[in-house]
Amino acid sequence: MTSPVVEIxxxxxxxxxxxxALSGVSLAVGRGECVGLVGPNGAGKSTLLxxxxxxxxxxxxxxxxxxxxxxxNLKEIRARVGLVFQDPRQQLFLPSLVEDxxxxxxxxxxxxxxxxxxxxxxMELFDLQKIGDSSPHHLSPGEQKKAAxxxxxxxxxxxxxxxxxxxxxxxxxxxxxxELVRTLxxxxxxxxxxxxxxxxxxxxxxxxxxxxxxxxxxxxxxxxDAALLQAHRLEQPLSMLLDQRSELS
Amino acid sequence: MRVDLLxxxxxxxxxxxxxxxxxxxxxxxxxxxxxxRLFAVAAPLLALLPVAGRSWRLWLRTLALxxxxxxxxxxxALLQPAADRPALHQLILPIVxxxxxxxxxxxxxxxxxxxxxxLQALRQIGLPQAVVVILAIGYRFACQWQLExxxxxxxxxxxxxxxxxxxxxxxxxxxxxPLFFDRLLEGGVHIHDAMVSRGFHGQLPTWQRLVFTRRDAxxxxxxxxxxxxxxxx
Numbered sequence: 001m002t003s004p005v006v007e008i009x010x011x012x013x014x015x016x017x018x019x020x021a022l023s024g025v026s027l028a029v030g031r032g033e034c035v036g037l038v039g040p041n042g043a044g045k046s047t048l049l050x051x052x053x054x055x056x057x058x059x060x061x062x063x064x065x066x067x068x069x070x071x072x073n074l075k076e077i078r079a080r081v082g083l084v085f086q087d088p089r090q091q092l093f094l095p096s097l098v099e100d101x102x103x104x105x106x107x108x109x110x111x112x113x114x115x116x117x118x119x120x121x122x123m124e125l126f127d128l129q130k131i132g133d134s135s136p137h138h139l140s141p142g143e144q145k146k147a148a149x150x151x152x153x154x155x156x157x158x159x160x161x162x163x164x165x166x167x168x169x170x171x172x173x174x175x176x177x178x179e180l181v182r183t184l185x186x187x188x189x190x191x192x193x194x195x196x197x198x199x200x201x202x203x204x205x206x207x208x209x210x211x212x213x214x215x216x217x218x219x220x221x222x223x224x225d226a227a228l229l230q231a232h233r234l235e236q237p238l239s240m241l242l243d244q245r246s247e248l249s
Numbered sequence: 250m251r252v253d254l255l256x257x258x259x260x261x262x263x264x265x266x267x268x269x270x271x272x273x274x275x276x277x278x279x280x281x282x283x284x285x286r287l288f289a290v291a292a293p294l295l296a297l298l299p300v301a302g303r304s305w306r307l308w309l310r311t312l313a314l315x316x317x318x319x320x321x322x323x324x325x326a327l328l329q330p331a332a333d334r335p336a337l338h339q340l341i342l343p344i345v346x347x348x349x350x351x352x353x354x355x356x357x358x359x360x361x362x363x364x365x366x367x368l369q370a371l372r373q374i375g376l377p378q379a380v381v382v383i384l385a386i387g388y389r390f391a392c393q394w395q396l397e398x399x400x401x402x403x404x405x406x407x408x409x410x411x412x413x414x415x416x417x418x419x420x421x422x423x424x425x426x427p428l429f430f431d432r433l434l435e436g437g438v439h440i441h442d443a444m445v446s447r448g449f450h451g452q453l454p455t456w457q458r459l460v461f462t463r464r465d466a467x468x469x470x471x472x473x474x475x476x477x478x479x480x481x482x
Contacts, residue, residue, distance in 0.1 A: 053446045090439040093389045095365035107448030137392045157401040
């Protein structure tokens with residue numbers, strides 16, 4: 001593995017309600033990898049992603065992009081790690097889309113000209129110019145998802161963490177989204193229970209359940225193990241089964 | 250085709266015009282009778298109305314919202330003895346007349362503007378940042394509330410809520426209220442997480458996207474001349 005972008009050792013986290021969400025999670029992700037984090041509801045996937053950006057801080061050792069997850073490093077970590085939330089309506093909160101996209105660069109302290117340049121570039125890349133002045137909550141779910149990703153990518157992050165990126169998307173929007181994510185060169189961690197999405201995008205897959213990592217390996221080995229997946233309330237991806245069938249025939 | 254001469258103006262110009270109208274209405278700058286003062290302010294505003302796009306509708310809508318209160322005030326004034334109606338002239342007429350004009354200025358200069366442009370304008374005319382942050386998030390939350398309420402309404406309607414007796418309806422609504430606020434709070438926490446993940450640390454920086462043009466200069470000059478004329482009337 002190349003130098004790890006994420007290094008987590010023995011991470012545990014319990015919510016204020018007393019519910020343990022992570023227990024003894026250890027993980028290393030190399031530069032350029034695309035890692036799928038699959039597991040049933042309540043497995044701790046979102047909680048783990050929130051640690052990558054320092055929103056949650058549990059017990060254990062977390063290093064992101066070589067920086068220990070400490071208060072003094074949070075500004076830099078947040079500028080270099082892009083977190084795409086499950087519900088884009090909660091990610092986009094400003095009155096206009098342009099302002100929302102500019103939010104990250106302005107917080108990072110970029111000069112106005114640089115902010116303008118970055119926003120214009122990302123809006124063009126995502127074809128969002130026409131809806132730039134619209135209120136984000138008036139956009140379709142597909143547009144909102146795209147806008148949420150644009151609001152994160154405008155910072156040129158080195159690590160992208162997606163939380164259930166395909167939820168709420170129709171098949172065409174989901175396909176567009178997959179193709180878009182496929183073109184991104186960054187290191188990616190995708191938390192999902194859309195097994196087909198994990199199969200299409202990720203070279204490595206981790207199975208999480210009850211706040212622990214139960215399996216970690218190459219995509220085909222993990223997603224090909226029907227018994228393992230079933231034990232954790234998951235299913236083999238249909239696209240993988242179809243691929244296998246067409247290879248056999 | 251709908252004519253809207255105000256739509257291209259910088260929202261800062263509109264804010265200044267709005268504040269000027271409020272000053273003319275509420276700061277006693279002349280000793281003329283109240284009716285004359287109100288008419289002097291109303292004339293230029295009404296002259297703008299036909300060329301201000303959807304302001305007509307916005308004015309009527311705000312008036313409709315305030316109609317019960319204004320109607321009650323007017324009605325109570327009319328109940329005064331006919332010979333001497335001090336309340337009508339000294340109290341009710343100014344309240345009703347000023348309300349009409351405040352709503353008119355709101356419709357002309359504020360309500361027909363995009364919220365994000367108004368928020369930027371407020372920020373740039375020197376409103377404290379904390380207030381602008383609260384307004385921006387408040388606007389966002391208002392939309393979230395609307396969505397949540399609509400979701401609850403549909404869920405109830407789909408399960409024949411309308412057929413329940415009034416007492417049971419109220420009981421259901423009372424029971425759902427804490428849950429509704431709980432969901433809003435949870436949504437708020439998620440929004441805060443998303444803000445923090447993009448570097449939010451209590452400041453809401455913005456950058457200059459509003460453009461002050463010659464049209465704004467002309468509009469403000471005209472507004473200043475009119476306001477001065479009314480003030481020295």
